[in-house]
Amino acid sequence: MTNSAPKRPNINTTPIDIQDYFKVAISVDCVIFGFDDNALKVLLIKCNLKEYEGSWSLLGDLVRPDEDLETASYRVLKERTGLDDLYLEQVQTFGGLNRHPAGRVVTIAYYSLVNIKHHQLKLSDNEVHWHPLNDITRLAFDHKKILDLCYLQLQKNIQEKPLVFNLLGNKFSLRELQHLYEAILGTKLDRRNFRKKISTTGLLIDTNEIESDVPHRPGKLYKFNYQKYQKQLQRANGSKPQG
Amino acid sequence: MTNSAPKRPNINTTPIDIQDYFKVAISVDCVIFGFDDNALKVLLIKCNLKEYEGSWSLLGDLVRPDEDLETASYRVLKERTGLDDLYLEQVQTFGGLNRHPAGRVVTIAYYSLVNIKHHQLKLSDNEVHWHPLNDITRLAFDHKKILDLCYLQLQKNIQEKPLVFNLLGNKFSLRELQHLYEAILGTKLDRRNFRKKISTTGLLIDTNEIESDVPHRPGKLYKFNYQKYQKQLQRANGSKPQG
DNA sequence: GCAAAAGTGTTCACATTACACCCATGG
DNA sequence: CCATGGGTGTAATGTGAACACTTTTGC
Numbered sequence: 001m002t003n004s005a006p007k008r009p010n011i012n013t014t015p016i017d018i019q020d021y022f023k024v025a026i027s028v029d030c031v032i033f034g035f036d037d038n039a040l041k042v043l044l045i046k047c048n049l050k051e052y053e054g055s056w057s058l059l060g061d062l063v064r065p066d067e068d069l070e071t072a073s074y075r076v077l078k079e080r081t082g083l084d085d086l087y088l089e090q091v092q093t094f095g096g097l098n099r100h101p102a103g104r105v106v107t108i109a110y111y112s113l114v115n116i117k118h119h120q121l122k123l124s125d126n127e128v129h130w131h132p133l134n135d136i137t138r139l140a141f142d143h144k145k146i147l148d149l150c151y152l153q154l155q156k157n158i159q160e161k162p163l164v165f166n167l168l169g170n171k172f173s174l175r176e177l178q179h180l181y182e183a184i185l186g187t188k189l190d191r192r193n194f195r196k197k198i199s200t201t202g203l204l205i206d207t208n209e210i211e212s213d214v215p216h217r218p219g220k221l222y223k224f225n226y227q228k229y230q231k232q233l234q235r236a237n238g239s240k241p242q243g
Numbered sequence: 244m245t246n247s248a249p250k251r252p253n254i255n256t257t258p259i260d261i262q263d264y265f266k267v268a269i270s271v272d273c274v275i276f277g278f279d280d281n282a283l284k285v286l287l288i289k290c291n292l293k294e295y296e297g298s299w300s301l302l303g304d305l306v307r308p309d310e311d312l313e314t315a316s317y318r319v320l321k322e323r324t325g326l327d328d329l330y331l332e333q334v335q336t337f338g339g340l341n342r343h344p345a346g347r348v349v350t351i352a353y354y355s356l357v358n359i360k361h362h363q364l365k366l367s368d369n370e371v372h373w374h375p376l377n378d379i380t381r382l383a384f385d386h387k388k389i390l391d392l393c394y395l396q397l398q399k400n401i402q403e404k405p406l407v408f409n410l411l412g413n414k415f416s417l418r419e420l421q422h423l424y425e426a427i428l429g430t431k432l433d434r435r436n437f438r439k440k441i442s443t444t445g446l447l448i449d450t451n452e453i454e455s456d457v458p459h460r461p462g463k464l465y466k467f468n469y470q471k472y473q474k475q476l477q478r479a480n481g482s483k484p485q486g
Numbered sequence: 487g488c489a490a491a492a493g494t495g496t497t498c499a500c501a502t503t504a505c506a507c508c509c510a511t512g513g
Numbered sequence: 514c515c516a517t518g519g520g521t522g523t524a525a526t527g528t529g530a531a532c533a534c535t536t537t538t539g540c
Contacts (some may be wrong), residue, residue, distance in 0.1 A: 016307065016308070018345075020308055021268040021269075021305045021306075021307075021308065022266050022267065022268045022346055022347075023265050023266070023308065024265065024267045024268060024269050024306075025264040025265045025267060026264075026267050026269075026338065026349050062264045063264075063267075063338070064259065064264075065259070065263055065264065065266065065347065066340065067340075068338055068339050068340050069336065069337075069338035069349070090335060090336065092333060093312065093333065093336040093351050094312075095269065095306070095311055095312035095351070096311050097309065097310075097311050102261075103265055104265075104308065106269050106312070106349070108336050108338070173519090174519085174520095175518070175519080190503075190504075190505085191518090191519090191520090192504095192505085192520085192521070192522080193502075193503065193504085195519095195520080195521085196502095196521095196522095197501095197502090200501095214511080214512085214517090214518085215511085215512055215513070215516085215517070215518090216510085216511060216512070216516075216517040216518045216519080217509070217510040217511045217512085217517075217518060217519050217520090218510080218511070218512095218518095218519080219518080219519055219520085220519085220520095416492090417492085417493095418491070418492080433530070433531070433532085434491095434492090434493090435493085435494070435495080435531095435532085436529075436530065436531085438492095438493080438494085439494095439495095440529090457490090457491085457538085457539085458489085458490070458491095458538085458539055458540075459489075459490040459491045459492080459537085459538060459539070460490075460491055460492050460493090460536075460537040460538040460539085461491090461492085461537080461538065461539095462491075462492055462493085463492085463493095
C-alpha cells in the first residue's frame, strides 16, 4: 500500500473518488492436490454460476470482511476436506479485470497437499470430486492458469522441501514415495539413486513393518520424521546470509 | 474463485450480504532495489498519513477500478523512476485485517531492480529517497515485513536468474558485478570461483573496453547478453517436465 | 616502488548419473 | 516357476569450495 489520494495529487492524475477504490472483493482459491492410483489429482467442484454452467472450478470462497487471507484459505481447506493441520502455500495473486462475472474479484491462490484416503469420507458435498491432473483441460474462470502455476510451484518446492509426505499415508513404502515423486515431476526416476537420495536426508523412520496385500515381495514401511525435518528447517534458517 | 454465496449456503454459515464483500481496496507496493556505493538500496517515500507521520514507506498506490495488477505495478514503477522497460516480479500478497487505517486494503507486493544512476534525475518528488537496505529498521504499515520478504525473494532468484544486471550500468566490470552479488547475498565470494561461474554462463559480452578513472589496474568492461539469456530461458521452459 | 585490484588453474570433496544382479513374495 | 517389484554398490562425471602468484595501473 498506499500513499493514495489526498496529499499527493500528482499520483492520481485522474481524480477518482476514494470510495470507488473500495469496491473490490477478495477471494482465495485452493489447489488441493491428492495422490491415488499413482496419479496426481486435484479437488474440483462443479461451478454454480450460470456463466460457467457445467464447468469445474477450484475450491474457493470470498474472503469475509473480518477474515484475513490465511484464515480464509484454511477455512476453505477445512470445509472441503475436513482437515486443518496441513500446510498451505500462497502461490500468486490474480487480478485480471474480467476474471469474474460478479464484479472485480481479486483472488489469492494457495495450494495444499492432502491424503485422499484420510478424508475422502468427509466430502459431503457430492459436487466435489477428485480429478486426475492430466485430464484437466479446461476450468471455469482463469482457474486453469491458476492450477498450472500451482503445479509448477509444487514441482519447484518438492526439490527443496519434502512436504509431499502429506500426500501419502502415515506409513508408506519407498515405491509409493517414488511413484509420488514421479507423478509430481512428470519423469521417471532411477530406483537406486532415488533410494540413496532419500536415505541421505535421514528423514525416514523404519517402522519395522512391511507391506501386505501386494502381489510381489513386500517392501518396508517408513514414517516421515517430522521432528527431524523441523530441526533441519530451523538450522537452515538460522544459517541464512545476513539480512 | 469463487463459489460464493447463493446456491451453496453451507459454505457461508453466517449470512452476509454479497455487497459486504465488495468493500475492499487493492494496492500494489513496489520494492525498488538499487545498487550504489557497493550497497543495496531501496526507494522509499515519506508517508503522508497522519497515523504514520515521519515514517517511510514503500512506493505503492491503490489499484484503479479499471486497472489490472500488472498495469498498476508498472505504473507505480514508471511514476517513481521514469523507467518502463524493467522486470517486475510479484512476490506475495498481504491481507491482514488492520494493516491500513483507511479500511481493508489488500496489497500485492512486487519488486524491481533499477540502475540508480540511470534515473536519479527523474526523482522529481523530493520526498522519495534511496535508503541503504541495512539502515532500514522500521517502515510504515507492514512494509518492513514486505521488504524483508522481497529481499529474501531477490536472494533466491539471483541464484537462478541473472536479472540483477539491471542494477548496473550498460557496461560493467567483473568487480562491480561481484560486489553486487555480495551485497545481495550478504556474503563474500571467492573471486576466481565467481569469475569462473559467470564466465560459464556465457552471458557476458566483452566490450573490448576497460575501466577508466580507477585508482588501480583497470578491468575489462562487459555487457549483458540479453538475447542469449532469452534463448536460454526459452530452452529451459521448453524442456520442462510434462504438465 | 607501493597499493590495489586484475587476471588466471588446480585440487579436493561431494553430488549426480548410469547401470545389473539376486531376493522374497503371491499367484 | 513365473512375474513383480525389493533391495543393494560402484565407477564416471560434474559441480562447488578452497587456495596463491604474477601483472597492470595510478599515485
